[in-house]
Amino acid sequence: MVELLPSILSSDFAHLADEVAAAERGGGTAIHVDVMDGHFVPNITLGPPVVKSLRKVTKLPLDCHLMIENPDNFIPAFADAGADWVSVHYEACRHLHRTLELIAQHGMQPGVVINPATEVSLLRPILGMVHHVLVMSVNPGFGGQKFIPYSLTKMRQLKELRQELGLSYRIEVDGGVAHDTIAAVVENGGELLVAGSAVFDGGHAEQNARKLLAAAQKAAELESWGVA
Numbered sequence: 001m002v003e004l005l006p007s008i009l010s011s012d013f014a015h016l017a018d019e020v021a022a023a024e025r026g027g028g029t030a031i032h033v034d035v036m037d038g039h040f041v042p043n044i045t046l047g048p049p050v051v052k053s054l055r056k057v058t059k060l061p062l063d064c065h066l067m068i069e070n071p072d073n074f075i076p077a078f079a080d081a082g083a084d085w086v087s088v089h090y091e092a093c094r095h096l097h098r099t100l101e102l103i104a105q106h107g108m109q110p111g112v113v114i115n116p117a118t119e120v121s122l123l124r125p126i127l128g129m130v131h132h133v134l135v136m137s138v139n140p141g142f143g144g145q146k147f148i149p150y151s152l153t154k155m156r157q158l159k160e161l162r163q164e165l166g167l168s169y170r171i172e173v174d175g176g177v178a179h180d181t182i183a184a185v186v187e188n189g190g191e192l193l194v195a196g197s198a199v200f201d202g203g204h205a206e207q208n209a210r211k212l213l214a215a216a217q218k219a220a221e222l223e224s225w226g227v228a
C-alpha cells in the first residue's frame with residue numbers, strides 16, 4: 001500500500017503545528033523528520049526537542065531520518081522525545097547491526113538509508129532487521145533537488161530481494177518525489193513516499209498532499225492491474 005510522508009524540512013517552522021495538521025488532512029500518514037548535523041550532510045536542522053514538540057501535536061508516526069554521524073549517541077534521546085521510526089545511514093554507521101539493534105531495544109522501528117552512490121546489495125546481511133529501507137533519490141542535505149533516476153533500479157532490486165528472502169520491510173523513497181516522478185516511483189516499488197517541497201512549497205499543504213497521494217494511488221492501482 002502506498003503512503004504519503006510529508007517532510008517538514010520544507011514547511012514553515014514558525015507554524016509547524018499548522019503545517020503538520022494540513023499535511024495530515026491532505027492524507028499524510030506519517031511525518032518525515034529530517035535530522036541533519038552539519039557533518040554527515042552540509043546542513044543543520046533540528047533534534048530531539050523539536051521531535052518532542054511534534055509529538056504533542058500529532059498522533060501520526062514520527063519518521064526520523066537521521067543524517068548524522070555517531071547516531072548511537074542520540075538514539076535514547078529520540079526515543080524519549082517520542083520518535084516512532086528511526087532510520088540511520090549505511091554510510092554513517094561503523095557498526096550498523098549494533099545500531100539497528102539499539103533502535104529496536106529502545107522500542108522504535110529501525111530503518112536503514114542508502115545514499116545515491118551506495119549499492120542495495122550491501123544491505124543484504126541486515127535486511128531481516130529493518131522495518132523500512134529508505135532509498136535516497138537525491139544526495140541528502142537539502143529539499144527541492146532533482147530526482148536521480150537510477151534510484152528506481154534500487155527500488156526494484158529491494159522488491160526482488162524482499163521476495164527472495166521472504167521479508168516484509170517497506171520500501172521508502174526520499175528526494176525529488178513530486179507530481180512528475182511519483183508515478184514512476186510507485187511503479188518501481190516505492191511504498192512510503194516522502195515529499196517535502198511538493199507538499200509545503202508555496203503553502204496549500206493540504207491540497208498539495210491530497211493531489212500527490214491521489215496520483216500515487218492511481219499509479220498503484222494501474223500497477224496492480226499490470227497495465228502501468
Ligand code: DX5
Pocket residue numbers: 007008009010032034065138139140141142143144145174175176177194195196197198
Ligand atoms: C533531503 C531530505 C528530504 C527532503 C526532501 O536530505 O532527506 O527528506 O525533505 O525534499 P524534497 O521532497 O523537496 O526533495
Ligand code: ZN
Pocket residue numbers: 007032033034065174194
Ligand atoms: Zn529525509
